[in-house]
Every structure is written in structure tokens, then in C-alpha cells.
Amino acid sequence: MSNKNVFLKKDFLMTRSEExxxxxxxxxxxxxxxxxxxxxxxxxxxxxxxxxxDMAKKLSEKGLVDYVRYQGVSLTxxxxxxxxxxxxxxxxxxxxxxxxxxxxxxxxxxxxxQLEHIKSEKLIDKLDELLDFPKYDPHGDPIPTxxxxxxxxxxxxxxxxxxxSTGICVGVKDSSVPFLKFLDKNKIALGNTIKVMxxxxxxxxxRIQMEGKEMRISxxxxxxxxxxxxxx
Amino acid sequence: MSNKNVFLKKDFLMTRSEExxxxxxxxxxxxxxxxxxxxxxxxxxxxxxxxxxDMAKKLSEKGLVDYVRYQGVSLTxxxxxxxxxxxxxxxxxxxxxxxxxxxxxxxxxxxxxQLEHIKSEKLIDKLDELLDFPKYDPHGDPIPTxxxxxxxxxxxxxxxxxxxSTGICVGVKDSSVPFLKFLDKNKIALGNTIKVMxxxxxxxxxRIQMEGKEMRISxxxxxxxxxxxxxx
DNA sequence: AATTAAATTTAGACAAATCTAAAAATAGAT
DNA sequence: ATCTATTTTTAGATTTGTCTAAATTTAATT
Numbered sequence: 001m002s003n004k005n006v007f008l009k010k011d012f013l014m015t016r017s018e019e020x021x022x023x024x025x026x027x028x029x030x031x032x033x034x035x036x037x038x039x040x041x042x043x044x045x046x047x048x049x050x051x052x053x054d055m056a057k058k059l060s061e062k063g064l065v066d067y068v069r070y071q072g073v074s075l076t077x078x079x080x081x082x083x084x085x086x087x088x089x090x091x092x093x094x095x096x097x098x099x100x101x102x103x104x105x106x107x108x109x110x111x112x113x114q115l116e117h118i119k120s121e122k123l124i125d126k127l128d129e130l131l132d133f134p135k136y137d138p139h140g141d142p143i144p145t146x147x148x149x150x151x152x153x154x155x156x157x158x159x160x161x162x163x164x165s166t167g168i169c170v171g172v173k174d175s176s177v178p179f180l181k182f183l184d185k186n187k188i189a190l191g192n193t194i195k196v197m198x199x200x201x202x203x204x205x206x207r208i209q210m211e212g213k214e215m216r217i218s219x220x221x222x223x224x225x226x227x228x229x230x231x232x
Numbered sequence: 233m234s235n236k237n238v239f240l241k242k243d244f245l246m247t248r249s250e251e252x253x254x255x256x257x258x259x260x261x262x263x264x265x266x267x268x269x270x271x272x273x274x275x276x277x278x279x280x281x282x283x284x285x286d287m288a289k290k291l292s293e294k295g296l297v298d299y300v301r302y303q304g305v306s307l308t309x310x311x312x313x314x315x316x317x318x319x320x321x322x323x324x325x326x327x328x329x330x331x332x333x334x335x336x337x338x339x340x341x342x343x344x345x346q347l348e349h350i351k352s353e354k355l356i357d358k359l360d361e362l363l364d365f366p367k368y369d370p371h372g373d374p375i376p377t378x379x380x381x382x383x384x385x386x387x388x389x390x391x392x393x394x395x396x397s398t399g400i401c402v403g404v405k406d407s408s409v410p411f412l413k414f415l416d417k418n419k420i421a422l423g424n425t426i427k428v429m430x431x432x433x434x435x436x437x438x439r440i441q442m443e444g445k446e447m448r449i450s451x452x453x454x455x456x457x458x459x460x461x462x463x464x
Numbered sequence: 465a466a467t468t469a470a471a472t473t474t475a476g477a478c479a480a481a482t483c484t485a486a487a488a489a490t491a492g493a494t
Numbered sequence: 495a496t497c498t499a500t501t502t503t504t505a506g507a508t509t510t511g512t513c514t515a516a517a518t519t520t521a522a523t524t
Contacts, residue, residue, distance in 0.1 A: 017511065038472060051512055053473055058510095070472055070519055101358035111352045118350075120343045126333035249481065270502060283482055285503055290480095302489055302502055 016117050019086050020045065021055050022064060023116075025075055026083035030065070035072035084144040090116040091137035091144075092127050098138045099131060105138040106180035139180075140171020140190050140226060158194065158206070159222035166195045167227035174224040186215070194227060248349050251318050252277065253287050254296060255348075257307055258315035262297070267304035316376040322348040323369035323376075324359050330370045331363060337370040338412035371412075372403020372422050372458060390426065390438070391454035398427045403458035411456060418447070426459060 024044050030036040038056070042049040060067035064079035075083060093115040097103040103111075125146070128134075135151055136142055142151035155170055169192045172179065183189070188210065197214065198207040204219035256276050262268040270288070274281040292299035296311035307315060325347040329335040335343075357378070360366075367383055368374055374383035387402055401424045404411065415421070420442065429446065430439040436451035 015510080039470095047511095048513065049472065050474080050514080054511075072472095097355070100362055101355065103354070103358070107354070111350070111355055114350045114352070118343070118346045120346070122335070122339070123329070123333065123343055126335070130332055247480080271500095279481095280483060281502060282484080282504080286481075304502095 014082065017055070018059060018062075018064075019082070019117055021052075021059060022075070022079055022083040023086050023090075025065065025073060026080065026087065030073060030075045031080045031083065033074050035068070035074050037072045041073075081148045084148045084150065086116050088144040088146070089118070089124055091141060092124060092131065092134070094137045094139075095131050095134045095143075096127060099134075104180075104184070106177045106184070108138060109175070109177075136171070138190075139175040141175075153226070153228075155226045155228040157223050158196075158208075158217075158225040158227045159204070159219055161196045161227060163196050163199055165229075166193065167229055168193055169225055170228045171226035172224060173226060179224060182221070186217075187211075188225070246314065249287070250291060250294075250296075251314070251349055253284075253291060254307070254311055254315040255318050255322075257297065257305060258312065258319065262305060262307045263312045263315065265306050267300070267306050269304045273305075313380045316380045316382065318348050320376040320378070321350070321356055323373060324356060324363065324366070326369045326371075327363050327366045327375070328359060331366075336412075336416070337407075338409045338416070340370060341407070341409075368403070370422075371407040373407075385458070385460075387458045387460040389455050390428075390440075390449075390457040390459045391436070391451055393426075393428045393459055395428050395431055397461075398425065399459035399461050400425055401457055402460045404456060405458060406456040414453070418449075419443075420457070 021041070024041055025031075025036050028036045028040055028044060038049045038052045041052045045052075056065065056067045056073050059065040059073070059079070063076055064082060065073040065075055067073045090112045093112040094105075094108040097108045097111060098105055128146070134143060140153075142153055144150050153171070157173065158167075158169075161167060169188065169190050171190065172183070192210050195209040196206055197209055200206070204222075205216055206219075206222050207214065207216050253273070256273055257263075257268050260268045260272055260276060270281045270284045273284045277284075288297065288299045288305050291297040291305070291311070295308055296314060297305040297307055299305045322344045325344040326337075326340040329340040329343060330337055360378070366375060372385075374385055376382050385403070389405070390399075390401075393399060401420065401422050403422065404415070424442050427441040428438055429441055432438070436454075437448055438451075438454050439446065439448050
């Protein structure tokens, strides 16, 4: 009975709004027993701090967050598990949209924001299978497993790479539409091999060699690209 | 401007509840300029008549239904178009669930009820393409086209077939889980060839030949199966 | 330690979608 | 044609999620 109740409570009785709050809190670091402030959540969600306070109380009553007045919230184990299941759904849907429906990686976020709230365990398991159990979404972000395990990534930012070192582009830190479009325009894609040729002290820009061609990229770009030494 | 506004209004500003009302009214025949009563809608949606009245006013203000107090509602052209787009989405998602995710046809309804409310024109167009532009859903119901054309079906109920006539099973009238499970258990599937061998006057049951085997089926079953003379 | 600035919470209001209970309109039967 | 039973609507309340404005707490500075 307890098992079924947990399932019902978390998977069926969660509102869309509650799920969005949990996801945001997780992305702000609330899964690491760090307290996230009301203001930070409000800013991220483009809502008012007073609304966040209301929701913090509700989520606290449901045992999904620890909430201390004037201090902020952090996720409980139950809250982390729920947040991960939403993130899992979001990222699996993103893979589906790109792999099966030919969406570009800058078009998937908005639709995945809707699809992540669909309630059906079977649906997401079968989708996972259809996609051949992908480990990463189109932006290189890891997809949590069914039992809430998070694939930690072993990678660094391109801006932190040493001169003459080589790596493979595996993810983006900023997955905003403008940035993704910029990468497309400049033929920078995940999977590309990158070698750091030189760094410019003046503006921290990099001269890199990518797939044969040499190019210069700004620090702002380099600090939003994840690179890994070895292939996955 | 007018075109864009219509799009925004109907595709983005429609609430889930409004969409469900429109769909229900359509299924009750409200698209044929027939007035559907408050009570009928309330019963179908398992809600109270007073709630239906409230929504009737709201939909009327939005120009989606014609509403006359104490008389009932019927769909306007705009309402029909919107209802058809929701039904289109529902049925395409059902095909996806069965064809791509190996759902059984008795499992798809509940999930499709959620998926039909996802807002993205590109998503549904691409899904249609992925599925190779199906004309019928897993229960044999026709899928409206993108521009709201409804594929009318040319078929009759098995119970209305003449003795010795032959046809192909193309759809179910009752798509409830128990009925679909019954059909599965008795190996009755869409696409099967059926020949009516004999009819029993006493209880209206039929003796049929299906895919070689002979069997007897009740009137209740026969009056919930659609059959067509020629292949599609 | 007192004061001020910033963050946070409370209190009260609102819109959406629902409900209950009472009032009004319709339709059916005598 | 009137009465009655049913249907439908209205009025007012409830829940969820949000907001504004005022009050409170915390943190920073002197």
C-alpha cells in the first residue's frame, strides 16, 4: 500500500505548477542540500517571490522540500527523485523530437516543457526503448535513469582547456536559442573534435582547429561549450 | 493580423478544459448544427450541469459555440475546426502509441487524452509524417486532415450485414477497454475478413467465418463492429 | 548596537473551473 | 390550460495559483 500511495501521490497528484517548481529548484542546485532563495526561484520562473513562498509551503507539506521561513528551500530525497523524473522525461522527449521528428536542437525546449508533464510510466519507458536508451539529450545534458541515477559528466569547459590539448565537443552550458543558432551557423556541433591552438591574453579568445578548419572564438562562446578528452 | 490572431486565440489561448468541452460537444453531434443539452454534456464529462452552463457562456463569448439559454449549444464553424484539430491530435497520438511504442489498442485512450492538448503545430505535422499520414486510428476511427476535412467512412455494422455477405472488419463503435480486451481474447482484429454464415432469429446472434475459423457472436458484439465491403 | 536596505512573508484580492442549493424555465401529462 | 416533474440557470462558495501592497525579518553598514 505504501508503495502504491507514493506512486499515486507523486506521479498522479502532482500539478503542473508543482512539477515546474521542483524542476527549477533542482536546476538551481536545491538537490545538493543547498538552500535556494525565494528570489532566485522567482527570477528563474518569472513569477513573484510571494507566489514562491506560497508554493514552498505547499511543497513542504507534501514532503518534497525542506522549507525554513526567510531561509529558502532545498529538495528532500523525495523531491529530488520527482525532479529527476521530470528532467528525465524532458530530455527523452527532446531526443525524440530531434531524432524522430527532425526538430532542430534550438526548437525542442518549448515543446518538451509541455511533454514532460504527461503522466504515464509506460509511455516514458517505451519512449526510452524506442530511442535506444539514450544517455544524453541533444544539448549534451545527461538523461537520468529510470531509478533516478544521474550520469555525472566528466568534462570541462572549452575555455579551461590547455593550449595544444584536444577534445570532443559534448555539450552546451547555455542552451538558449540564440546560442544554439550561433553554433549551427558556425558549424560547431556536438561530436566535433576540437584542438586549442592558442589563447589570446588580451580578450581570452581562443584560436582552435575544428574538423580541419581553423577559427577564432570568443571567451563567451568557449565558456559555454563542454569538451571531453575521450570519446563516449 | 487577423490570421495570426485567430491562430493565437484558438491554438494558444484555449485552456485544456475548453478543449475538452469542444471535443465532447462534437462527439455528441454538436457539429451538425444540432443543439446539445447541458445535461447530456454534463453526463458525458462526469461534471455538473451548472458547470456546463458556465462553460457554454464562455465558449459562446469566444465564438466557438452558439448557445441559447435553456436550449443547449452547437458548434460554430470555428468551434468545429478547433474540435477537429483536437480529435486529429488525439488519434494521431493513438497511432503513434500503437505503431511506435507497442501499446495495445485498449491502452492508448487515457494517454492520448493528455497528449492531445500539447500545443505545437510543427509537432503534430511531423508526427503525422513519421506515421506516414495514417487515415485511421487503432480503433478504425478516421483521422481528420490538417485542414479539418473529415474522412467519412463507408461501412456498416456487422449486425446489419446480409447472410452470406463478406466484409473486412474496419472499426469498433464501442472502444471501451472491456470490449477491446474481449476482441483481443477472441482474436477479432481490424483487417480480418468476416463472412456472415447465419443469423439466429431468437437472440439475433450471428454465426460467422473469420480467417478460416467459424464462431458464434452475440448481437451486442456484432452491433459494435464496423465492416466494409471492399478493402481500403 | 542602531539604523537602513534588501529580501521575504503575510494579508487580501482575483481569475479559472468547479461545486451546492435555490430559483427559474421548459416540457409532458392530465 | 394547468399543473407537475424535469431541466437549466443563477447565486454564492471553494480550490489552485497567482498578484499587489503592506508588514516583517534578515543582513549590511556605520
